[in-house]
Amino acid sequence: MKLSDHKDLKIAITDLPVKEKDKLMLRLIAKDKVLTEHLHYKLLENEIDLEDRKIKIKAEIEDQISALKKLNVKEALIKVRKMITSVNHFYKVTKDAYGEVELKIFILNVIPLEYKRSVLGYRDFGFLFATFYIKTLLVTINKHKKLHEDLQFDLNVDLNNLLQKVYSSKLASAAEAANLPQEIN
Known part of the structure; x- marks a missing residue:
């Protein structure tokens, strides 16, 4: 499922409260080791x-x-x-x-x-x-x-x-x- 195919889902995600977005983002990032390392590099190095x-x-x-x-x-x-x-x-x-x-x-x-x-x-x-x-x-x-x-x-x-x-x-x-x-x- 691509996010671009579901514009209503994209709108719903952007309307989420900040704390809930943060929780979802952290859960998603934890599932991908390369993404986690990339974000660590980009944000902290x-x-x-x-x-x-x-x-x-x-x-x-x-x-x-x-x-x-x-x-x-x-x-x-x-x-x-x-x-x-x-x-x-x-x-x-x-x-x-x-x-x-x-x-x-x-x-x-x-x-x-x-x-x-x-x-x-x-x-x-x-x-x-x-x-x-x-x-x-x-x-x-x-x-x-x-x-x-x-x-x-x-x-x-x-x-x-x-x-x-x-x-x-x-x-x-x-x-x-x-x-x-x-x-x-």
Whole structure:
């Protein structure tokens, strides 16, 4: 049921006493963890807290990098997906598009691209890893293009380093197949 389809309900809600609205709002917010965290960020945090969130995510990722090098490709794919998911959660909470792009570029830059092959199983996790990596990079580049040009400029060096890393690895053919640019201007 969409609220826009029920204009009479919308009017009735706006006519409720303030105390009753507050109770309803608090009950609704409590049911959605992301909304609760978003409201906490929006109402109680500031720019310093935003930078602290980014620093915390970067520190967690840096802690996992040395262990990541010892994993097989299947285990690495699981870890990298969790890292990207943490950045997606960061964006849902803060709505900071620049921070999202910055963190994804950071992750894709620091994770290794070479892993041991998994001997067991019928799936080619090397292919799945390459596909996930390239798609994540494409999405990140598209979000980068939507940023203000001054913000894009701030991220261009790291993004170009990342593209150079990809094109000098085994992922170069997959990058070409996906029409991944070799350089961002």
